[in-house]
Amino acid sequence: MTRRTGDTAIAPHPDGLDEEQRELKRSVVEFAHAELNRDLDRRDHEAEFSRDLWLKCAALGLQGLPIPADYGGVGVRATTIAAALEGLGYGCADNGLIFSLNAQMWACELPILHFGTEEQKRRYLPGLCDGSVIGAHAMTEPGSGSDAYALATTATPTDDGWLLNGSKTFATNAPESDLLIVFATTDRTLGFAGITAFLVLRRTAGLEVGPPFSKMGLRTSHLADVFMSDCFVPVDSVLGSPGAGMAIFNTSMRWERSLILAGAVGTMQRQLERSVRYGRERVQFGQPIGRFQAVSHRIADMKLRLETSHLMLYRMATLLDQGLATDLDAALTKLHLSEAFVQSSLDALHVHGGYGYVTETGLERDVRDSVAGKIYSGTSDMQRNVIAHHLGL
Amino acid sequence: VIRRDTILTGMAGTSQRIRGFLVEELYWPRPMSELSDDLPLIAEHVIDSMGLLRLVAWLESEFSIDIQDADVVPANFGTIAAIAALVGRIQQTR
Numbered sequence: 001m002t003r004r005t006g007d008t009a010i011a012p013h014p015d016g017l018d019e020e021q022r023e024l025k026r027s028v029v030e031f032a033h034a035e036l037n038r039d040l041d042r043r044d045h046e047a048e049f050s051r052d053l054w055l056k057c058a059a060l061g062l063q064g065l066p067i068p069a070d071y072g073g074v075g076v077r078a079t080t081i082a083a084a085l086e087g088l089g090y091g092c093a094d095n096g097l098i099f100s101l102n103a104q105m106w107a108c109e110l111p112i113l114h115f116g117t118e119e120q121k122r123r124y125l126p127g128l129c130d131g132s133v134i135g136a137h138a139m140t141e142p143g144s145g146s147d148a149y150a151l152a153t154t155a156t157p158t159d160d161g162w163l164l165n166g167s168k169t170f171a172t173n174a175p176e177s178d179l180l181i182v183f184a185t186t187d188r189t190l191g192f193a194g195i196t197a198f199l200v201l202r203r204t205a206g207l208e209v210g211p212p213f214s215k216m217g218l219r220t221s222h223l224a225d226v227f228m229s230d231c232f233v234p235v236d237s238v239l240g241s242p243g244a245g246m247a248i249f250n251t252s253m254r255w256e257r258s259l260i261l262a263g264a265v266g267t268m269q270r271q272l273e274r275s276v277r278y279g280r281e282r283v284q285f286g287q288p289i290g291r292f293q294a295v296s297h298r299i300a301d302m303k304l305r306l307e308t309s310h311l312m313l314y315r316m317a318t319l320l321d322q323g324l325a326t327d328l329d330a331a332l333t334k335l336h337l338s339e340a341f342v343q344s345s346l347d348a349l350h351v352h353g354g355y356g357y358v359t360e361t362g363l364e365r366d367v368r369d370s371v372a373g374k375i376y377s378g379t380s381d382m383q384r385n386v387i388a389h390h391l392g393l
Numbered sequence: 394v395i396r397r398d399t400i401l402t403g404m405a406g407t408s409q410r411i412r413g414f415l416v417e418e419l420y421w422p423r424p425m426s427e428l429s430d431d432l433p434l435i436a437e438h439v440i441d442s443m444g445l446l447r448l449v450a451w452l453e454s455e456f457s458i459d460i461q462d463a464d465v466v467p468a469n470f471g472t473i474a475a476i477a478a479l480v481g482r483i484q485q486t487r
Contacts (some may be wrong), residue, residue: 115463149442192442193435193467240463246442247465323459327446389443390450392418 010273010303012265012274012310021080023347025087029266031060032091040094040220043357047212047219049176058131062088062101066255067109072126078320082262082313089263090270095369095376096220098263100375103221104128106256108135110179111197111248115240120199124179136177138168138226139249145170149192149246153228161234164198166204168226174209175222178202182228183245195245198237206231217368242272247320254327256377257334258316264373265313267366268306271348274363275299278352289351298347305340311386312336328390335383338373345370379386407456407477414451415473419444430474435467445470452476458483 004013017025035056043050057063067073076084088098107272110126114122127133144150153166174180180200187194200207210225220373231388240248279290279299289295319325345366349356356363374380395406412428415421421428421439434440440448448470458480469479 190435190467192445193471209418241466243467246445247462250446250465251462326450328450386443386446389447392447 005372006122010276011269012307016314017079017083021083023349024080025083028084028087029091036092036094036097044096044219044365047214049100049222050097051221053094054134055131056192058129063104063109063131064129064312066105067113067129071113071121072129078259078317079314082259082317085259085262086180086266086313089266091266093224093365094220095263095267095366096218099218099372100173100221102256102260103137104135106260107137107252108179110255111181111239111252112199114251115244115248117234120239124199133178134176136173136180137252138174138180138182140168140170142167142169146379148249149195151183151185153182155186155196155198158232161232161237162166162198164200164228164231164233166228169173170223171226172221172223174224174226175212180226181239182226183249192246193243196242197239197245197248198233199239200231200233200237204231204233206353216371217365218372250327254325254330255378257330258320258325260377261334261337261341261373262313264337264370265306265309268302268309268341268344271344271366272299272302272306275302275348275351288292295351298351302344302347305344309337309340313343331383331386334377334379335387339380341370341373356381404477404481406482407471410455411473411476414448415439418447418451428473431472432469434473440470452466452480456480456484
């Protein structure tokens with residue numbers, strides 16, 4: 001039996017990756033260390049989105065990971081995407097940037113790839129991949145959050161297109177966006193079956209984006225309201241077909257819930273490494289604090305959460321690659337990873353005591369950022385609802 | 394109760410199995426005889442958004458088919474007849 005102790009025992013084992021995926025992950029970690037963490041405390045404090053970092057990520061190919069090369073992307077399978085994003089989370093402490101990248105990939109690029117016409121794919125995907133276009137997803141409304149399909153935004157047909165009227169909220173990337181996927185109802189009496197998705201350019205007359213919300217975490221990623229007043233979009237703005245909005249939204253959510261927290265697995269490994277190191281170095285009462293079970297057991301639990309999260313992530317990615325992923329799998333994955341990330345972030349903070357609470361160690365930021373994972377893409381409660389529903393309850 | 398091992402064939406058999414799922418799993422509250430092939434399932438609130446996800450998962454398992462996301466639209470899930478037709482089309486293209 002191979003013995004794994006000390007530093008060699010920290011990383012999840014086995015990683016399940018082939019050599020090419022391992023190399024990609026390593027290169028993303030190196031890129032993130034070198035490029036993405038500069039000036040983060042200030043950017044976080046000032047809630048600054050960095051287009052410069054966005055373009056650097058695009059130059060590496062991150063935004064194009066799920067998009068085939070024909071449309072300007074990299075076109076790798078889900079396990080490879082998971083490896084790249086895990087490396088990003090390990091090397092990049094800017095969770096807001098990681099969130100914005102994921103929001104675009106899963107809630108804007110993927111719907112276009114799966115439901116768009118050939119013309120729509122060729123018009124929008126290359127720009128989304130090379131960073132010149134930023135995409136947003138406008139589903140949530142002031143009156144519909146967890147009850148996602150209770151939309152009040154309407155789409156009224158005209159002779160040559162549609163008129164959109166209504167307001168959206170919590171639209172990630174909206175303040176910087178060039179393109180939005182807007183969900184609207186064409187017939188409120190049909191509920192979820194009356195929803196249609198539209199590709200709307202930010203510059204479209206009648207569409208306005210509000211200022212970014214000030215928020216607890218993920219501060220380098222911007223959320224905003226979107227307002228539409230007689231916002232005309234042409235017929236070819238429909239994504240998929242009229243009434244396909246729910247299918248588009250569900251597809252998007254399945255991928256998003258599956259992979260949006262891949263970065264958190266990398267971050268949890270970084271938190272574990274730091275906590276083990278601190279537990280060995282920090283001396284109190286004449287011995288390293290890691291000798292006290294109050295500390296070591298906390299760190300042991302972090303290790304357990306890292307391993308289970310890693311297993312869940314790559315199980316999910318494998319199911320996606322095999323075409324066997326279900327909404328149940330995605331809900332299980334998202335629920336476990338998001339809750340593990342919050343607890344691991346809190347544990348890392350507590351291991352470091354007062355030093356964990358101050359900004360310069362970056363640990364308090366992880367706590368603030370991680371909480372969002374239990375809310376976005378469907379709250380933990382909603383994931384439990386999905387799981388229970390699939391169990392026939 | 395419609396069981397998986399019930400010997401049913403063709404579209405009628407498919408419709409019966411779907412009807413059984415709606416009664417057993419989505420709790421159709423009225424007499425089964427009212428659950429006709431052309432009853433508008435969405436407008437009558439037989440299927441809600443969560444129920445649709447379960448129905449799709451069940452269809453894939455029950456009929457050993459793969460339903461593409463693009464096929465999960467009202468036109469294919471509006472009635473039992475439409476669902477059975479979708480299942481039939483997918484089975485024919487295998």
